[in-house]
Amino acid sequence: MQKTFTIGLLGCGNIGEAVALELLANKNPSLKLKKAFVKDLNKKRNIANSFLTNNADEILNDPEINLIIEVLGGEEPALGFVIKALQNKKHLVTANKELIAKHGPQIFETAFQNSVQVRLDATVGGGIPIINTILDSLKANEITEVVGILNGTTNYILTQMKRGHSFELALKEAQEKGYAEPDPTNDLEGIDAKYKISILASLAFGNYISPSQVFCQGIKDISVLDFNLAKELGFSIKLLGVAKKLNKDEIKVKVYPCLIPAKKPLAKIDDVLNAILVRGDLIQELLLVGSGAGAKPTSSAILGDVLSIQKLADSTQSYLPYKINSLIKPNQGVEHNYRFYVRLIVDDQVGVIRDLGNVLAKNNISLESISQKAYNDENIEHNNQTEEATLTFLTHEVSENDFELALREVKILKPIREIACILRVFE
Numbered sequence: 328m329q330k331t332f333t334i335g336l337l338g339c340g341n342i343g344e345a346v347a348l349e350l351l352a353n354k355n356p357s358l359k360l361k362k363a364f365v366k367d368l369n370k371k372r373n374i375a376n377s378f379l380t381n382n383a384d385e386i387l388n389d390p391e392i393n394l395i396i397e398v399l400g401g402e403e404p405a406l407g408f409v410i411k412a413l414q415n416k417k418h419l420v421t422a423n424k425e426l427i428a429k430h431g432p433q434i435f436e437t438a439f440q441n442s443v444q445v446r447l448d449a450t451v452g453g454g455i456p457i458i459n460t461i462l463d464s465l466k467a468n469e470i471t472e473v474v475g476i477l478n479g480t481t482n483y484i485l486t487q488m489k490r491g492h493s494f495e496l497a498l499k500e501a502q503e504k505g506y507a508e509p510d511p512t513n514d515l516e517g518i519d520a521k522y523k524i525s526i527l528a529s530l531a532f533g534n535y536i537s538p539s540q541v542f543c544q545g546i547k548d549i550s551v552l553d554f555n556l557a558k559e560l561g562f563s564i565k566l567l568g569v570a571k572k573l574n575k576d577e578i579k580v581k582v583y584p585c586l587i588p589a590k591k592p593l594a595k596i597d598d599v600l601n602a603i604l605v606r607g608d609l610i611q612e613l614l615l616v617g618s619g620a621g622a623k624p625t626s627s628a629i630l631g632d633v634l635s636i637q638k639l640a641d642s643t644q645s646y647l648p649y650k651i652n653s654l655i656k657p658n659q660g661v662e663h664n665y666r667f668y669v670r671l672i673v674d675d676q677v678g679v680i681r682d683l684g685n686v687l688a689k690n691n692i693s694l695e696s697i698s699q700k701a702y703n704d705e706n707i708e709h710n711n712q713t714e715e716a717t718l719t720f721l722t723h724e725v726s727e728n729d730f731e732l733a734l735r736e737v738k739i740l741k742p743i744r745e746i747a748c749i750l751r752v753f754e
């Protein structure tokens with residue numbers, strides 16, 4: 328007979344309420360919701376007030392509660408609550424990517440010391456079972472690469488821009504549809520994707536990677552013009568989280584918007600969908616696609632984790648999913664080479680391409696294509712009266728360091744008004 332699990336919810340917002348409603352529907356009588364911790368007891372909700380409390384200790388100190396679902400979000404008070412719950416021998420299921428990305432080592436170590444389980448499938452990819460796939464199904468593989476479209480909001484915005492909508496309009500549409508927060512900074516600057524790729528890289532490569540070690544570039548510099556130019560070159564534009572093992576001791580972990588060949592499967596993942604591609608020595612290549620957010624898909628991941636803990640709770644010890652004090656530091660050592668796409672706003676005058684070509688050649692950068700067009704991005708405001716033009720170029724493969732050195736020189740060339748957009752090419 329299955330052991331009954333009495334559950335305490337920390338948070339009862341978008342995700343918490345969906346989880347609570349599933350538990351209260353009593354589809355699985357061995358899972359009982361006892362209490363949900365919220366900030367505002369007067370908020371209108373779809374669950375009875377008798378289940379709510381604004382005193383977390385009613386959950387954390389209740390000996391009957393043996394599993395906590397943390398869906399508060401953010402670092403505090405979530406971290407303090409989670410540590411206390413683990414010390415009180417309660418299993419933990421969480422959807423909080425920021426918490427796990429920043430404080431995973433402390434959380435897993437505390438769980439290990441107290442012989443309780445931590446499950447986190449909902450932290451990345453919403454309903455896509457990517458974490459459990461890496462931890463369980465792909466266990467026999469040496470994983471060499473994890474690449475994903477990890478943020479549905481930015482994928483929606485980029486998709487709308489591909490369809491010709493300006494960045495501002497696409498963002499407004501995302502907010503109207505409830506895909507983007509009123510303050511969308513974490514999505515637009517790639518911070519949400521950074522938390523997610525740091526979790527995936529840590530689990531895939533078995534070494535804790537802090538989000539502070541992850542290179543991160545957001546999508547704000549991209550304009551509809553870049554989509555048009557990318558299309559002419561045979562590419563689409565996506566925000567990717569990339570974690571790649573270069574050799575035994577060197578890995579790169581980055582979030583960046585990139586040109587991706589339009590024929591690649593990831594280039595075709597549009598709207599709010601997420602997709603994650605994993606490469607391993609045995610599996611070769613695996614692509615998981617699905618809803619990366621939303622109450623129902625995320626509660627699917629959370630409740631799946633609850634059931635897994637319930638099944639294993641009596642028979643397994645807790646474990647550490649990665650080395651906590653890893654000596655491997657991402658993005659150090661081996662040079663990373665890319666093809667780069669650059670869009671410049673320049674004075675529309677003779678000799679610009681020649682001057683640019685000289686600087687690039689001096690820095691050993693050769694060009695695959697270059698084009699100067701009289702059209703401008705109407706979204707960029709320019710006060711200057713002189714005629715201006717848009718100049719774009721695509722380099723052959725070059726090291727990031729050489730490219731950066733060359734760009735410093737490009738920036739100070741007289742006819743260059745602005746380096747408007749730089750995108751790596753994802754091969």
Ligand SMILES: NC(=O)c1ccc[n+]([C@@H]2O[C@H](COP(=O)([O-])OP(=O)(O)OC[C@H]3O[C@@H](n4cnc5c(N)ncnc54)[C@H](OP(=O)(O)O)[C@@H]3O)[C@@H](O)[C@H]2O)c1
Pocket residue numbers: 337338339340341342343364365366367368370397398399400401403404422423424425449450453619620621622625
């Ligand atoms: N939304 C998604 O699609 C999605 C998908 C995957 C993962 N996640 C993750 O799931 C977590 C929850 O997301 P959500 O969208 O459900 O957030 P949400 O709607 O903002 O809900 C947060 C809940 O936590 C409570 N809360 C927050 N801070 C509190 C505090 N200081 N004291 C007491 N209660 C507090 C809120 O109480 P009140 O209700 O009283 O305000 C609310 O019930 C986050 O970590 C998020 O990253 C979300």
